[in-house]
Structure formats: structure tokens, C-alpha cells
Amino acid sequence: MVTLVEVARHAGVSASTVSYVLSGKRPISDLTRQRVRASIEQLGYQPHAGARALASSRSRIIALMVPLRTDMYVPVMLEIAVAVATTARAHGYDVLLLTGEEGPSALRRVTGSGLAEAVILMDVQLDDERLPVLRAAGPPAVLVGLPADPTGLSCVDLDFAAAGALCVEHLAGLGHREIAVIGESPGVYARHTGFAERTLRGLRDRAEERGVGLLHRPCEGSHDAVAGVLARIADERPGVSAFVVQNETAVEPLLALLRRTGRAVPEDVSVVAVCPDPVAAQASVALTSVAIPAQELGRRAVERLIAVLSGGLGDEGAVGDEGAVGDDRAVGVEQAVGVELLTPVLTVRNSSGPPPPRGGTS
Known part of the structure; x- marks a missing residue:
């Protein structure tokens, strides 16, 4: 050596x-x-990493807390994690991956021991129990997500409220008057996970503005679960002519069930998804979708954390209010220092079109 x-x-x-x-x-x-x-x-x-850490009081390690829950779409979480690790390495940092559901106890262990000098939190809930530990201990931290109260926190996320609004705006513009939302698993909403709650708020607010009927049903994502939700929607809202899907695992079961029941996409029913571009583009029908920019979120989270570590992020880090759709901005959360919401982009593919003349599906 x-x-x-x-x-x-x-x-x-x-x-x-x-x-x-x-x-x-x-x-x-x-x-x-x-x-x-x-x-x-x-x-x-x-x-020698240990000697350098002892001499500088810096471990050059970032702890990434990403609970891998069974009701979450793990590929997106891992794509963000890979982007975090790659970007951190480019800045001379290594990443300690914490995938368990220990919550505050894991955060206390990592920050209290000095094992990591900074933290990135994912799977952020509106009232996240890890945040009091962050605010009390004060380790440099960035959230990939947005809690209900982001005051004093550095956060980066997709503007999910605007993403939901974009979906409704697109479908309403095509003439759809009844939209059903096939959402995440029930547990995601039970935990008040931020991205799901904010998407739903954007969907509902824009549907109300446009005078469009909106029905939301959580869904586990398996074929049987999607079949049950689809049957329930048909009973409750027979006039539904479009679906918004925010559950990657439900995409193919939904398309298969629509084919089996003789409903063509988009001639009989339109489908729009909030999902990663590869999921939308490679579906059996190429889906109109709002992309989840996983790699960009991971990269920006690290860059914001490096700025925090070097003392370079101040009020200029705040970027707007949630709820923006193009130039049409709606107040969703108060501006907070360090909140950066990426503007969603809707890509039109083969799965959306005007409703059938009869005004609904058969």
C-alpha cells in the first residue's frame, strides 16, 4: 500500500x-x-478514510434514508438512490444507504454517532416523524419530498400538485367530463405520503375549477385488485371516459382489463399516467404521462446538500409555490427557504383522445 x-x-x-x-x-x-x-x-x-475523518471531523459520508416499503414502486426509489450515489461520488462523498423503516431511531443513530455528516431523506410524509429529530439535532439535510410544513428545511421534489392539475387539464381540454383516478396503495394514503396526497389535491382542485367529476380509488396494483377497483368505478360512475393512474404496477393490469372488456384506448376510454417515462413509453399502449424525473431529483438533492455543507444555499434556493401549471400559478404552500419544486411536463402519446360520442364507456 x-x-x-x-x-x-x-x-x-x-x-x-x-x-x-x-x-x-x-x-x-x-x-x-x-x-x-x-x-x-x-x-x-x-x-485512509478513518484517519481523514478523525483529522477533519468530517466523514465524507451522506446517509440516504430510503425505506423500501412493499406498497411503494421500488424501481423509482432505487433510481433516485443511484443518482444520489453517483452525484455524491463526483463530489468526493460516499453514501450510506438506510433502507429499513426505523425512522427517527435510525436518524438519531447515524447523526449522533458522527457516522454520516449529512442526510438525504426520501419517502417524506406530510407530518414526517423524522423531522423533529432533524430540526433538533441540526445535521445538514435535504428532503426528496415536501412535508406539510417545510419551514427551515431544504427540499427538492416534483411539483406533484401541478402534475395532477396537468392531467385533469389535458383530459378536460379533450372534452372528458367524468374522470376516475386509480391511485397508490391504501397504505400510502394512510401514511399521508406527501407526493400522493399532493397529486390528489392537484387533481381535485383542477377538476373543481373545470367542472369535471372526479372519483379517486386507491389500488394495490395487482391484477385482481385493479379488476375490483375497475368494477367498482363502473358501478359508481358509469359515465367515466378517462382514467388517471398514479400507480406504476396498476398500468398493465388496467390496460389488459380494458382490452378484455372490449374498450379500446383511446377510442373508448383515455388513460393518462403519472409515472417514469420508461413505464409510460413501453406500456402495451404508449401512455400520455407526466414523467417522474427520478435521476434529476437525486442529482439536485445532492447538489443542494453540497451547497448546504459549503454554506452556499440561502433564500435564493426557494423556488416558487406548489400548484403551478405553466404560467398559471396557484398558491399551494407558503414559500420556504430551500424548497425547489420541479415543473412537471406532460407528454402526449397514444392513450388519450376525445371521449366517444355517447359520452362514456360501454
Whole structure:
């Protein structure tokens, strides 16, 4: 194993100079720094992580809390996690992945022990029980999600309220007057998970504005569960001519059941989804959809955290209010320092069109 002394000898400098180049504690000339960096690269020197953490009081580790629940669409969560890890590594940080449902206890353990110097939280609920620990302990943190009260927190997320509004706006513009929403699993709403609750609010608010009937039914996503929900919707709202789906696992069962019952998409019924682009584009009918920008969310979360760690994020980090659809902005949450909501984009594909002349499905 190459030592720091060997790097110093190779670069023709003292061991302390190499140490200062690595730690940044003292100014070193550009020429000397380049020579030391070249020696490190040529010799393959790897600083001892424990020693560096002890010397600098920084672990260079970010804890990513991403509970992998059975009622969540895990591929999206993992795509965000991979983007977090990749971006963190580019900034010289490693990621400690916490996938359990320990909540506040895991957060206390990681931040209290100094194992990680910063935290990224996913699967954020409106009244998330981890937030009091964050506010009390004060470790640098970024949320991929938006709680009911984001005051003093740094958050990045898709503007899900605007995403829901976009879906209704698109369908209402095509002439649909009765829309059914096939939502996430019941447990997601029972936990008051932020993205699902905010999407539903956007759907309902825009439906009321447009005078459109809206029926929401949570769904587990299995074929049998979708069949049961579809039958219930047909009984309760026989005039439904369009579906909005916010449950990736329900997409193919829904399309298959519509085919089996002789309802063509989009001639008889339209389907719009809030889901990752690959799910929409590769469905048996290419779906009109609002994309979930998983990689962008992961990348921005890390960049915001690096800005927090370096003291570079202030009031300018606040980006607007939730509920925006293009230039038509509706107040959804109060502006909070560090809240960044990505503008949703709806892509029209083959699954949406005007309702049939009879005004409903058969």
C-alpha cells in the first residue's frame, strides 16, 4: 500500500505539504498542488478514510434514508438512490444507504454517532416523524419530498400538485367530463405520503375549477385488485371516459382489463399516467404521462446538500409555490427557504383522445 511519505518523496515535497493538499487546510501553490495530485494519481495513493475523518471531523459520508416499503414502486426509489450515489461520488462523498423503516431511531443513530455528516431523506410524509429529530439535532439535510410544513428545511421534489392539475387539464381540454383516478396503495394514503396526497389535491382542485367529476380509488396494483377497483368505478360512475393512474404496477393490469372488456384506448376510454417515462413509453399502449424525473431529483438533492455543507444555499434556493401549471400559478404552500419544486411536463402519446360520442364507456 502506497503511503503519504512515498507520495511526498515522488512529488519532491514534504509529507505535510501532501497533507495540506489533501485537507485544504492551508493554501498551496497551483504548481505544487498539481505536482502532488499527479503523484497521487500515478502511485494510486488512497487516503485512509478513518484517519481523514478523525483529522477533519468530517466523514465524507451522506446517509440516504430510503425505506423500501412493499406498497411503494421500488424501481423509482432505487433510481433516485443511484443518482444520489453517483452525484455524491463526483463530489468526493460516499453514501450510506438506510433502507429499513426505523425512522427517527435510525436518524438519531447515524447523526449522533458522527457516522454520516449529512442526510438525504426520501419517502417524506406530510407530518414526517423524522423531522423533529432533524430540526433538533441540526445535521445538514435535504428532503426528496415536501412535508406539510417545510419551514427551515431544504427540499427538492416534483411539483406533484401541478402534475395532477396537468392531467385533469389535458383530459378536460379533450372534452372528458367524468374522470376516475386509480391511485397508490391504501397504505400510502394512510401514511399521508406527501407526493400522493399532493397529486390528489392537484387533481381535485383542477377538476373543481373545470367542472369535471372526479372519483379517486386507491389500488394495490395487482391484477385482481385493479379488476375490483375497475368494477367498482363502473358501478359508481358509469359515465367515466378517462382514467388517471398514479400507480406504476396498476398500468398493465388496467390496460389488459380494458382490452378484455372490449374498450379500446383511446377510442373508448383515455388513460393518462403519472409515472417514469420508461413505464409510460413501453406500456402495451404508449401512455400520455407526466414523467417522474427520478435521476434529476437525486442529482439536485445532492447538489443542494453540497451547497448546504459549503454554506452556499440561502433564500435564493426557494423556488416558487406548489400548484403551478405553466404560467398559471396557484398558491399551494407558503414559500420556504430551500424548497425547489420541479415543473412537471406532460407528454402526449397514444392513450388519450376525445371521449366517444355517447359520452362514456360501454
